[in-house]
Amino acid sequence: MAKIAVEQPFEDVKAALEQKGHEVQMFNTDENVSGFDIGVVRAINEGNNDEFDFPVVSMKGMSIGDVVDAVETRVNQM
Template sequence: MKRIAVEQPYEDVAAALQAKGYETKMFNTDEDVKGYDIGVVRAINEGNTHEFNFPVVSMRGMSLEDAVEAVDQKARLME
């Protein structure tokens, strides 16, 4: 089972991912997140890509369904 770190305030994304069988944890922007397989964040900018040691999905411009599909795609690539 893939572990997904989901940035606040995307509880709806976390719930949708849990319904698909993922383990999720909510985190705050300034929180140090380690040990997860994939992250869902508000936005990715050049300055903060080094903060994560796993692939991330940016919510910028994405619907709930888009975000879940993006996580599914990254999870499949990791298998």
């Protein structure tokens, strides 16, 4: 089970990850977020690469199922 940060307003992603047994917390983009195993963000841009002290998955162009699969793959590699 991983501790996952999900960017607001993606409650549906939070619910899907919780169903897989992960501990999920929502965060706002302007928050300083740390202490998580992995994060899910709307998109990764040049400016926010060093914003997080954990790996992030970008939701850009992905379905909820794709995001959950990507997170689980990353978690299993840890």
